[in-house]
Amino acid sequence: MPVSLEANLNLPLETMRLPEHLELENPLWRFALIFWQDTLAQETCLALQTEGWSVTRILCAGWLALNGRAYTGIEDATVTEWRSRVTGSLRKIRMSVPKAQASYTALRSSLASLELESERIELALAWQTLTTPNPEQSNMHERDNLIRPNLAAAAPVSGMTADTRQLLSILGDILIAFPQGGTQP
Numbered sequence: 001m002p003v004s005l006e007a008n009l010n011l012p013l014e015t016m017r018l019p020e021h022l023e024l025e026n027p028l029w030r031f032a033l034i035f036w037q038d039t040l041a042q043e044t045c046l047a048l049q050t051e052g053w054s055v056t057r058i059l060c061a062g063w064l065a066l067n068g069r070a071y072t073g074i075e076d077a078t079v080t081e082w083r084s085r086v087t088g089s090l091r092k093i094r095m096s097v098p099k100a101q102a103s104y105t106a107l108r109s110s111l112a113s114l115e116l117e118s119e120r121i122e123l124a125l126a127w128q129t130l131t132t133p134n135p136e137q138s139n140m141h142e143r144d145n146l147i148r149p150n151l152a153a154a155a156p157v158s159g160m161t162a163d164t165r166q167l168l169s170i171l172g173d174i175l176i177a178f179p180q181g182g183t184q185p
Contacts, residue, residue, distance in 0.1 A: 016078075016081060016082065016085065016086075017078070018078065018082075018125075019078075019125070019128065022121065022124040022125065022128070023124055023127060023128070024120055024121070024124050026123075026124060026127045027063070027127075028059065028060065028063050028123050028124075028126065028127045028130065029120060029123050029124065029127070031059070031062075031063045031066070032059050032063075032123055035059065035062065035174075035178070038174060040170065040174060041171065041174045044167050044170045044171050044174075045058055045059075045171070047167055048164060048167050048168075048171075051156075051161070051163070051164055051167075052156045052158055053154065053155070053156055053164070054083060054154070054156070055119070056079070056083060056087075056119065056122050056123055056126055057073070057075070057154035058151065058154050058171065059123065060123075060126050060130060060154070061073075061150035061151050061153060061154040062147070062150065062151065062171070062175050062178075063130075064130065064146070064150055065143055065146035065147040065150040065151075065175065066143050066147075066175065066178060066180070067143070068142045068143055068146065069146070070146060070149070070150060070153075071146075071149075071150040071153045071154065072153060073153035073154060073155070075126070075129070076125070076126075076128075076129040078125055079122060079125045079126050079129065082118075082121065082122050082125055083122055086118050086121075086122075087115065087118040087119055087122050090111060090114050090115040090118050091115055093111055094108060094111035094112055094115055097111065143180070144176055147172050147175045147176060148168070148169075148172045151168045151171055151172060151175075152168065
């Protein structure tokens, strides 16, 4: 008996209600691109992702801290729904395709590109909710004091373990060393 795509992905296939216009090239995206160039930051975020953390939430928390703003961990429902229905589904599909078999390399690569574009849209959706006016510039002391609490606020419902605390400490150190400027809204 054939199983429907909907059943395989465990998703309703109705169209999501999304904003008509998104600012894909925004400061949060530019920060993510710069931050992701750091191999240790990349490895740490991916390790947290395997523990159930959202890299988008981590990036939002870090970006807000660098700009002197607290992250509450509260997300717009559209961001959460997009992550669950689109980004997460693409990731699951990509991860189900064998890595070590050359016959599937092109498919895995295409899926990875789609997943990256989905993450870019997810960050643009998050950016829309983070752009409340904040005319005050942050100083180095403020941002350093916000980094660790913001990262902790990005924790999934399941909370933190000793391993995730260590990973957050690594990310905190990377963010503290992050150059000031260039990530402003």
